[in-house]
Amino acid sequence: MTTAGNETGKEAGARLDAHTREIVEWHFNPGTGCPFWLDFAAKAGWDPRKEIKCFEDLKRFPPFQDEWLRGGPVRKWAPKGLAGKPMFIFETGGTTGIPKSRLAFEDFRTDYEMFSDTLPERYFPRGANWLMLGPSGPRRLRLAVEHLCQHRGGICFCVDLDPRWVVKLIRQGLMEQMELYKSHVIEQAVTLLGAGHEIKCLFTTPKLLEALAETLESRGSSIREAGVTGIFAGGTEFTPQYTRFAIEELLGEGVYLTPTYGNTLMGLACSKPVTAEDGYKIAYYAPQPRAVIEVVKFDNYDRVVGYGETGRVRLTTLTRETFIPGFLERDEGEREPPFEKYPWDGISGVRPFRQFASSTTVGVY
Amino acid sequence: MLNLPILRWGRPYTSLEQDSVVHFLTGKTLAKVSQANTGLLGRDMRLAGRARDVLAEIPIPQLIEIMKKAGDLYLNGTLRMGDGEQSPDDFARQQSASTGLPEHMCKGNMKKNHFVLHHMDQILDCLTRGLNLDILTRGYGTESRGVVVSYQTQSPVLGLVLPSNSPGVHTLWLPVIPMQVGLLLKPGPQEPWTPYRMAAAFTEAGIPKEAIAIYPGGGDMGAEVVRRAGRSMIFGGTATVERYKGDPRVQVHGPGFSKILLGDDVVDQWEKYIGLMADSVYLNSGRGCINCSGVWASRHTKEIAQALAERLGPIEAKPPEDPEAALAAFTIPGAAKAIWNSIAGKLDETGVTHMTAPFGPRLIEMERCGYLRPTVIHCDSPDAGLANTEYMYPYVTVVECPQSQMLRNIGPTLVCSAITNDAQWTRQLIDATHIDRLNVGAIPTIKLDWLQPHEGNIVEFLFRPRAFQTLDIAV
Numbered sequence: 091m092t093t094a095g096n097e098t099g100k101e102a103g104a105r106l107d108a109h110t111r112e113i114v115e116w117h118f119n120p121g122t123g124c125p126f127w128l129d130f131a132a133k134a135g136w137d138p139r140k141e142i143k144c145f146e147d148l149k150r151f152p153p154f155q156d157e158w159l160r161g162g163p164v165r166k167w168a169p170k171g172l173a174g175k176p177m178f179i180f181e182t183g184g185t186t187g188i189p190k191s192r193l194a195f196e197d198f199r200t201d202y203e204m205f206s207d208t209l210p211e212r213y214f215p216r217g218a219n220w221l222m223l224g225p226s227g228p229r230r231l232r233l234a235v236e237h238l239c240q241h242r243g244g245i246c247f248c249v250d251l252d253p254r255w256v257v258k259l260i261r262q263g264l265m266e267q268m269e270l271y272k273s274h275v276i277e278q279a280v281t282l283l284g285a286g287h288e289i290k291c292l293f294t295t296p297k298l299l300e301a302l303a304e305t306l307e308s309r310g311s312s313i314r315e316a317g318v319t320g321i322f323a324g325g326t327e328f329t330p331q332y333t334r335f336a337i338e339e340l341l342g343e344g345v346y347l348t349p350t351y352g353n354t355l356m357g358l359a360c361s362k363p364v365t366a367e368d369g370y371k372i373a374y375y376a377p378q379p380r381a382v383i384e385v386v387k388f389d390n391y392d393r394v395v396g397y398g399e400t401g402r403v404r405l406t407t408l409t410r411e412t413f414i415p416g417f418l419e420r421d422e423g424e425r426e427p428p429f430e431k432y433p434w435d436g437i438s439g440v441r442p443f444r445q446f447a448s449s450t451t452v453g454v455y
Numbered sequence: 456m457l458n459l460p461i462l463r464w465g466r467p468y469t470s471l472e473q474d475s476v477v478h479f480l481t482g483k484t485l486a487k488v489s490q491a492n493t494g495l496l497g498r499d500m501r502l503a504g505r506a507r508d509v510l511a512e513i514p515i516p517q518l519i520e521i522m523k524k525a526g527d528l529y530l531n532g533t534l535r536m537g538d539g540e541q542s543p544d545d546f547a548r549q550q551s552a553s554t555g556l557p558e559h560m561c562k563g564n565m566k567k568n569h570f571v572l573h574h575m576d577q578i579l580d581c582l583t584r585g586l587n588l589d590i591l592t593r594g595y596g597t598e599s600r601g602v603v604v605s606y607q608t609q610s611p612v613l614g615l616v617l618p619s620n621s622p623g624v625h626t627l628w629l630p631v632i633p634m635q636v637g638l639l640l641k642p643g644p645q646e647p648w649t650p651y652r653m654a655a656a657f658t659e660a661g662i663p664k665e666a667i668a669i670y671p672g673g674g675d676m677g678a679e680v681v682r683r684a685g686r687s688m689i690f691g692g693t694a695t696v697e698r699y700k701g702d703p704r705v706q707v708h709g710p711g712f713s714k715i716l717l718g719d720d721v722v723d724q725w726e727k728y729i730g731l732m733a734d735s736v737y738l739n740s741g742r743g744c745i746n747c748s749g750v751w752a753s754r755h756t757k758e759i760a761q762a763l764a765e766r767l768g769p770i771e772a773k774p775p776e777d778p779e780a781a782l783a784a785f786t787i788p789g790a791a792k793a794i795w796n797s798i799a800g801k802l803d804e805t806g807v808t809h810m811t812a813p814f815g816p817r818l819i820e821m822e823r824c825g826y827l828r829p830t831v832i833h834c835d836s837p838d839a840g841l842a843n844t845e846y847m848y849p850y851v852t853v854v855e856c857p858q859s860q861m862l863r864n865i866g867p868t869l870v871c872s873a874i875t876n877d878a879q880w881t882r883q884l885i886d887a888t889h890i891d892r893l894n895v896g897a898i899p900t901i902k903l904d905w906l907q908p909h910e911g912n913i914v915e916f917l918f919r920p921r922a923f924q925t926l927d928i929a930v
Contacts, residue, residue: 263698265682300494331471332492339498370471 099433102378106434107144109379109408114142117413122171126158127413129166145382148406149392154417156355159190167193169410180230182354185254185261189228192354197380197411198230201357202238204377205350208360209242213320213346217243218290221318223279223298224325225253230354231325235293238322247287249278276301280309283316292318295325296332303340314345324350324358327441330370337370350374351440355414356381356405362429362436374440375432382406383437385425391418394435397427402443419443457486459537459651461495461671464502464637465664467537468495474644474671478552479786479824480775485549486537488647491670493679496639499668500683506637507611509663515588518633518662519575525653525660526572530565534655541652550622550648551775555784555824558776560739564623568653571626571905575633581906582630582914591634595923605923610685610704612637612668613917616677617650618690619643620783620847623743624708625653627909628688632657636917637666641680643690645786647671681705686917706916710845711744711869713900716884717752717759718875719858725755726762728874728897732851733766735872735900737829740783741849745870745892747900748845750853751837751861760810760833760853767829767849768814782848784824791818791825794846798830806835810853837864862887869910870900 097105117123118131118138131138142148164179172195180198181189220239226232226248239246259268279302283289292313294302299321303313313321321341328349336347351374352358359374359381376383385401387393395401403419422443426436460467470489477484510518528534533542541549547561554561571578579588586604590596595605613631617640618624631638640650647669654667670676681687681699688706689695696709715732717725735747750759773780785791795818802809810831811817819826829849834842837856843866844852856864862883865871872894873884881895891910894900903909 265678269682300497304497329472329492331490332494334471335492335494340494 097433099428102428102433103145106379106382110142110145110148113408113410113413114138116171116410117169119171122169122410124167124169124413126166145406148415151415153391154414156190156417159192159355160188162191164191164193167412172411178230178233179228180354181228185257190354192230192412194230195411197357197409198234199237199241200409201352201377201380202234203241205358205360206238206241209320209322209348210346214242214291214322215319218320219244219288220246220291220293221279221282221289222246222248223275223292223294223302224251226250227252229253231293234358235322239291244291245287247282247289249275249282251275272298272301273305276305280305280316283318284311288317290317291320291322293322293324296323296328296336297326299323299336300340313341314343319345321345321347322350323347324352328372329441330364330372333364333372334366334370337364337366351437353405353419355412355417356383356407359383359436360432362426362431371438372440373426373429373436373438375426375429375434375436376405378432378434380407380409382408382434384435385423385437386418388422391416395425397425400424400439403437403440456484457537457539457541459486459488459647459671461489461491462654462664462667462669463495463499464506464668465658465666476549476553476645476647479555479784480552480821482823485552486647488642488644488671491672491676493672493675496670496676496679496683502665503610503612503637503639503684506666506668507608507635509665510632510635510637511592513635513661513663515579515592515633515635516576518635519579521657521661522572522575522629522633525656525662526569528659529572529652529656530569532656532659534652534659536651536655541655546648546652548776550646553645553648553786554620554622555775555786556622556740556742557773557780557783559778559780560783561622563739564625567623567626568629568649571629574905575630578630578905579633579914582908582912588634591918595925603923603925605921606918607921608636608918610636610917612639612684612686614639614641614680614684614687616641616680616687616689616691617643617646619645621690621742621744622646622649623739624690625649626905627708627913629653630913631917632662632666634914634917638668639680639684639687640667640669641677642669642671644671644673688916706911706913708744708910711746712749712843712845712865712867713745713747713870714749714751714865714868714872715747715900716858716861716865716871716873716875717750718873718877718880719753720877721874722752722755725752725759729759729762729766731872731897731899732759733763736763736851737767737770737781737849738899738901740781741829742783742847743901745901745903746849747870747872748851749843749865750851751856751865752853753855753857756835756853756855757808757833760808760831763851763853764810764814764831767831767851768811770829770849772819772826772828782826782828784821784826785848786824788823789825791827792820794848795827798832798841798844798846798850801840802832804840807839807841808833865889870894872896872898872900 117127175195178194180192183189222235236246349361359376362373384404386404403421405417407414420443423437423440426438460469472490473487475484476486547558550561551558642650658664690708696707699705699707772782817828827848832852834854842854867889870892871890
């Protein structure tokens with residue numbers, strides 16, 4: 091049995107099962123659930139409130155289709171139990187066609203407050219100002235990072251970045267335009283960092299971090315010299331080699347980098363501390379029980395692979411705002427065993443799912 | 456098995472990401488190659504200027520001598536290769552095992568590279584049209600006829616995005632180092648062998664290691680090399696050619712669509728040229744851009760196609776170590792089948808005849824690879840869907856087309872061997888800007904004159920001639 095802090099693997103499992111029952115009860119209760127799931131239950135021929143007793147039972151649901159998230163009316167996702175609370179709409183995809191939308195209330199704040207507890211104070215000091223150098227517009231990340239900063243007592247500076255435009259430029263082979271746009275974004279970041287705002291923390295993507303470091307160096311400065319000590323990075327695939335390169339060559343002593351894996355549907359998975367001794371391996375752990383990552387077999391999405399084996403990412407989101415059972419992500423990776431801090435499964439080596447890899451366009455975001 | 460590191464201007468760097476190069480028949484790992492992330496290159500480009508600086512400290516005549524020594528080491532030496540060693544036989548076996556090219560052809564390509572390295576003085580003399588090579592070092596000087604000239608280097612290094620499937624192309628970049636320009640190499644995933652062996656031979660012969668960098672990686676690394684280097688050479692398909700078309704920083708080498716045109720004055724003697732045609736189609740496994748993929752004539756085309764089919768159709772796939780092997784394997788799973796399906800889907804068109812059909816199936820599928828046996832297609836008009844197609848194996852279409860319409864129908868053609876004595880038509884051929892290399896007469900498309908430029912003069916690509924005047928400096 092895995093023991094961790096004050097929770098064991100068994101206890102974590104029990105907590106997940108209890109949480110699953112609570113969330114299913116909420117979403118399928120006519121008094122609190124959302125129209126989409128109530129309608130689902132009416133047609134399913136079975137009552138989730140009676141039959142879902144544990145997390146494992148969620149397999150009774152068909153795989154969640156992300157197509158269900160495209161198009162309106164978006165209020166079909168609004169739980170009656172949260173009626174009257176301010177709502178946000180966060181989008182993902184949408185370079186062409188209708189984007190996927192997630193209705194949100196407070197989840198993004200909760201997720202990032204939990205994430206905040208994992209940040210080392212030395213590098214992400216409370217009260218420090220932040221720069222959000224990532225996708226803006228209708229994205230959860232934009233507000234989430236700002237909330238994280240505010241939660242820690244800081245003020246968040248932002249730049250505009252439209253990842254859909256970047257993806258479009260890349261798909262059309264307009265690389266010069268893409269570089270110009272990237273320079274435009276980086277230029278704003280460099281200006282803000284040099285404007286005396288005492289920005290010490292940064293959210294950015296791997297490619298933008300590279301571009302920012304290069305631009306600063308070309309001007310005789312560096313990330314460290316610009317005053318940044320903590321970098322929370324995510325948005326696109328993080329490899330151990332990239333992380334090693336960033337830590338050894340881009341950032342140097344005194345700057346801490348924490349890779350994350352997340353998306354609009356799940357929230358944010360934190361990484362186990364990345365160390366040179368561990369080959370800069372990046373293992374992510376979902377914020378269980380609010381979200382669960384499983385690494386499942388390519389030919390049977392109901393079965394997890396063995397530890398160290400490769401499979402497709404299946405996400406389950408279990409909050410009062412959102413119930414997404416068994417959503418098959420466009421990513422794959424290796425199943426990681428629980429460890430002290432997170433006594434549940436994790437995932438490493440996250441990369442685009444092989445079936446989609448050739449058609450995935452990774453921009454600056 | 457060898458472990459091949461990234462070479463960061465000579466400094467070995469082992470990446471946390473490795474790509475396995477495997478034997479196409481056995482699946483055995485031949486090498487693990489460190490994969491670079493694009494940021495590494497971005498940072499290392501700060502040192503690109505040093506590559507030219509260290510080379511410029513060595514006079515060009517001395518570099519030319521070093522090239523000769525490097526050529527000998529490349530052809531005959533046992534060289535350090537990553538964490539191991541590699542003999543010439545190892546090299547040929549490894550290159551054959553990952554690219555599918557028969558071993559004797561790999562050895563043949565080694566001799567070509569050796570030839571180029573050994574004749575570097577003549578090659579540079581021809582490519583620069585007799586320029587005093589010190590002028591490339593100084594940037595200016597006086598020509599033999601007493602005129603001041605200046606050649607300005609356009610980039611301290613040449614970026615090269617190299618192919619996996621055509622080990623014969625490396626002769627193109629060998630003149631770069633003796634012109635005191637550094638090399639930034641991105642090897643093809645299945646053909647790391649030549650870049651690493653050449654780098655080892657160069658440095659052992661005396662080239663400063665800071666002058667050569669090797670960044671293995673995926674497509675993103677290729678794009679990064681082109682983005683970062685002031686001048687690059689890239690090898691790819693039609694899509695790559697289109698992407699970089701018109702970019703003065705990039706020299707693109709794509710499909711050749713090389714052809715033999717038979718003039719009306721000689722076509723009735725077509726039998727005299729069948730050997731030349733067959734050689735042009737299939738020698739060196741038909742994989743090169745200079746291999747002939749189209750024979751065009753106004754008449755006798757069915758007979759020509761039949762004669763070619765009889766010569767080429769029976770050729771069988773043989774093991775790579777067989778000295779008689781004439782075909783290269785397609786080592787990427789499914790590639791041979793995909794190519795064949797693409798051809799087979801167009802064979803039903805009216806006016807198209809598969810002439811090699813009586814000689815057995817063309818597609819040979821094996822456990823880990825596939826072969827395509829030589830294929831001859833007859834097209835009764837240039838309008839046929841297959842009339843101007845090219846595939847990387849001995850594949851040729853014989854196209855019936857009036858001589859007067861050939862030039863407007865052949866499309867871009869890397870090598871055109873026009874067999875004719877018709878002076879007027881020859882004039883038109885000389886003026887045709889869509890033909891790159893022109894052979895007039897019975898010359899196989901694959902016969903290269905090493906002293907002439909290939910798809911653009913590399914000297915003109917790397918150095919810009921410009922006006923230069925000075926009052927007080929002796930030139």
